[in-house]
Amino acid sequence: MTTKKTDAIVIGAGWAGSILAKELTEAGLSVTILERGEDRATAVEGDYPTSIDELRGAIRHRLFQNLSQSTVTIRNTIDQTAVPYRRLAAFLPGEGVGGAGLHWSGVHFRVAPDDLALRTNVVARYGKSFIPEGMNLQDYDVTYEELEPFFDKAEKVFGTSGEPYTIKGKVAGTGNPFAPDRSDAFPLPAMRDVYSASLFKKAAANVGYHPYSLPAANASAQYTNPYGVQMGPCNFCGYCSGYDCYMYSKASPNVNILPALRQDPKFTLITKAHVLKVDLDSDGKKATGVTYLDLRTNQQVQLQADLVIISAFQFHNVHLMLLSGIGEPYDPVKNTGTIGRNFVYQTITTSRAWLPSKQYTNLFVGAGGAGVAIDDFNSMNFDHGPLGFVGGSPVWVNQAGVKPIAAAIGGPGGKAPTWGEGYKDAMVETYRHSLTIDAHGSNMAYRDIYLDLDPTYKNAYGQPLLRMTFTWKDNDIRMNQYVVSKIEPIMKEMGATRYALGQLHANDVFDTRRYQTTHLGGGAVMGADPKTSAINRYLQSWDVSNVFVIGASAFPQGMGYNPTGMVAALAYWAAYHIRTTYLKNPGPMVQA
Amino acid sequence: MKMPSSTRRRFIGGLLGSASFWLYSDHKVWADALVAGNASPYAPRFFNQEEWRFLNAACERIYPTDAHGPGARGLGAPEFIDRQMDTAYGRGELWYMSGPFVTAPANLGYQLSLPPRDVYRQGIAAADAYTRAHHDGLSFADLEATEQTAVLKEFEHSDMALGAVPAHLLFEQLRQNTLEGVFSDPLYGGNKGLAGWTLLGFPGARADFMDWVNQEGAAYPFGPVSISGETA
Incomplete structure (x- = not known):
């Protein structure tokens, strides 16, 4: 085994890892990112026209994790035997430099402040008995005011396009009235609304809601970010989700951070480096570095460091903590331990409206982050008292560019045939004249929904796979049904000739065969209490103080908003406190 | 007019970046060249003759020729599927196996151990055996179109084992690949003449x-263009 040394190791070259690596090199540290996939540069493989190939891209998963080497196992309930997630479908983790931040869509939210202290807020408003039995409702132990400068910083790095509502307490625009106050405007004006989104905007306002153009990390104009890297104006080509952006308009670590970072002599990027475990000292209180497998030579390498940042995809973070023995694995029966606890997802359902045949929705036109939403039924923006559930959903038209293979396999919708006679007629009507409205909602945490190591299945390197125990719960199903019921009047107001509402149904189980979302969360959550959280408010491990765990793994609940904006803000927040406090006096930043 | 395809691709690749290509080029000539290049019938490399007959018939029932235009056969879907069998996807190398x-x-x-190649190899042989047993000794490809559709509908909703493959899985494999x-x-052998995209109104690589x-x-208002610059 080869042994090497660096000041800080960053595991994973996605958004969180790239942000931490940038911040730590700025602080003067030598930083090595270990990325298990290939290097990826938009100039090389994001080029036009070869990158806009649906078969190779979104269908054969060019930018996604190759499950042949490692996957997860999944079961719905604790009494089942989990089986491998053999084919990508329900969720699509990334692989390679950029991670999921290369193939994401670009919806770039902040956070609903009430969501950061959801337990406190629900208890204050409705009492403790409002929380269903078995729901692990928790606070983040960080406030919006504390995070605001880091949301602002992330938006400026991402070149985010949006319309504000208030800036420093004063109404400054026609943005989302439920959005929290801002210290500054968005760096770029909002993306334009595509036709279907503009119809939604008018109709939602007419029925009394508060529509706004989504904040998007798709550049509405040419932009140079604080690191000096440039973005081009989005041309609505429709190849965001599942693709690298040939226009350099969609923010990605590859376009917005790495071009600056790669020029820093203190920075090293090692690709095809699969981290097997974080190495701990003899009493398990400090990390000494990591052991990784060089996938090119099949040799194990020990890399020593004073600081280890675990910033891979959400469930890979949890997996690595379990494999390394960082913290106590969660046991749902004894209700002890924290690693794997509060594993969450999101509730996402899609409804479709068909318009008269003279109206063309041109579904291929789109941008992944753009669209129009309402927040009237998100977070705690409405009265849950008579409804009896916790959580909510933004509702939106987010026309990200619908490509023909996905459309054809998905079928025309409604009761139309999915092949054979009548199929073409129905597909033509759907592809030319329909639009979709999503309810993109929260998912609460439950005592018997969690992550642990699988007892049977192994990855290509002989390590146990991560096991997910996950299914839908009554609270979240009822929340989804309530919000979807609010979509119907909007569709009627839009002049839909017919519509099909998509919603969860009572007793639905999680189905791994159908894409829902890649917004997985939790499993190594932040919080104030080491008995119910894996990391403190600075995303520092309670158990191993020179390990920080950055990502959506820190979310105690699945929020209604898309997670990337929150992940980036938490990354900058953690980096700031590492730089200003931790590095001066390494050790626990919060006393347990 | 014919050119080795690599030369043609390089030439068109060079043109794609220029405005003049989109505005003035008479690229119908390239569409004609591509059609001419496909004039001789495709010879399958993975599927044997019996499987090939099954595949052609089944694809055509899933996406039939009608007043809207060509079906899966005319669009080259069977050729596409044959070519996909010799990829990482066809060999199951993208899946945890x-x-x-x-x-x-x-x-x-x-949860089967079979990659797409084996789903087809086992499934088609068993599907043909099934139709021979239930339709007077006739293979699937020799049935009337309405009978073929009826068999596929039966497969779509059935757990019946075709080899080691449940019938509904063989059907869904066929439907998705078609x-x-x-x-x-069209780079991959299907969507010939861009007729699939034209039907939907998808403008391709624009x-x-x-x-x-x-x-x-x-x-x-504009018709589709392919990655190689073919238009329709």
């Missing part, structure tokens, strides 16, 4: 809609 393989609830996803062949870039963000519901 370690055991143990166990039976699990359907909602937990695919539609991939109809609607993917991928620049700056002026079409919101035209108040007007239909997008």
Whole structure:
């Protein structure tokens, strides 16, 4: 085994890892990112026209994790035997430099402040008995005011396009009235609304809601970010989700951070480096570095460091903590331990409206982050008292560019045939004249929904796979049904000739065969209490103080908003406190 | 007019970046060249003759020729599928294929040890054996179109084992691959003449809609273009 040394190791070259690596090199540290996939540069493989190939891209998963080497196992309930997630479908983790931040869509939210202290807020408003039995409702132990400068910083790095509502307490625009106050405007004006989104905007306002153009990390104009890297104006080509952006308009670590970072002599990027475990000292209180497998030579390498940042995809973070023995694995029966606890997802359902045949929705036109939403039924923006559930959903038209293979396999919708006679007629009507409205909602945490190591299945390197125990719960199903019921009047107001509402149904189980979302969360959550959280408010491990765990793994609940904006803000927040406090006096930043 | 395809691709690749290509080029000539290049019938490399007959018939029933235009056969979907069998996808190299393989609830996803190549190899032989046993000794390809559709409908909703493959899984493999062949870039052997995209009104590799963000519901006016520059 080869042994090497660096000041800080960053595991994973996605958004969180790239942000931490940038911040730590700025602080003067030598930083090595270990990325298990290939290097990826938009100039090389994001080029036009070869990158806009649906078969190779979104269908054969060019930018996604190759499950042949490692996957997860999944079961719905604790009494089942989990089986491998053999084919990508329900969720699509990334692989390679950029991670999921290369193939994401670009919806770039902040956070609903009430969501950061959801337990406190629900208890204050409705009492403790409002929380269903078995729901692990928790606070983040960080406030919006504390995070605001880091949301602002992330938006400026991402070149985010949006319309504000208030800036420093004063109404400054026609943005989302439920959005929290801002210290500054968005760096770029909002993306334009595509036709279907503009119809939604008018109709939602007419029925009394508060529509706004989504904040998007798709550049509405040419932009140079604080690191000096440039973005081009989005041309609505429709190849965001599942693709690298040939226009350099969609923010990605590859376009917005790495071009600056790669020029820093203190920075090293090692690709095809699969981290097997974080190495701990003899009493398990400090990390000494990591052991990784060089996938090119099949040799194990020990890399020593004073600081280890675990910033891979959400469930890979949890997996690595379990494999390394960082913290106590969660046991749902004894209700002890924290690693794997509060594993969450999101509730996402899609409804479709068909318009008269003279109206063309041109579904291929789109941008992944753009669209129009309402927040009237998100977070705690409405009265849950008579409804009896916790959580909510933004509702939106987010026309990200619908490509023909996905459309054809998905079928025309409604009761139309999915092949054979009548199929073409129905597909033509759907592809030319329909639009979709999503309810993109929260998912609460439950005592018997969690992550642990699988007892049977192994990855290509002989390590146990991560096991997910996950299914839908009554609270979240009822929340989804309530919000979807609010979509119907909007569709009627839009002049839909017919519509099909998509919603969860009572007793639905999680189905791994159908894409829902890649917004997985939790499993190594932040919080104030080491008995119910894996990391403190600075995303520092309670158990191993020179390990920080950055990502959506820190979310105690699945929020209604898309997670990337929150992940980036938490990354900058953690980096700031590492730089200003931790590095001066390494050790626990919060006393347990 | 014919050129070695690599030369043609390089030439068109060079043109794609220039405005003059989009505005003035008479690229019908390239579409003709591509059609001419496909004039001789495709000889399958993975499927044997019996399987090939089954595949052609089944694809055509899934996406039939009708008043809208050519079906899966005319669009080259069987050729597409044959070519896909010799890729990482066809060999199952994109999937986690370690055991143990166990039976699990359907909602937990695919749990067979078979990559697409073997789903077809085992499934088609068994499907033909099934039609021979139930339709007077006739293979699937020799049935009337309405009978073929009826058999596929039966497969679509059946757990009946075709080899080691449940019938509904063979059907869904066929349906998905057929539609991939109809609607993917012609680079992969299907969507000939871009007829799949033309049906839907998908403009292919144009991928620049700056002026079409919101035209108040007007239909997008331009036909499709492929990655190699073919138009329709």
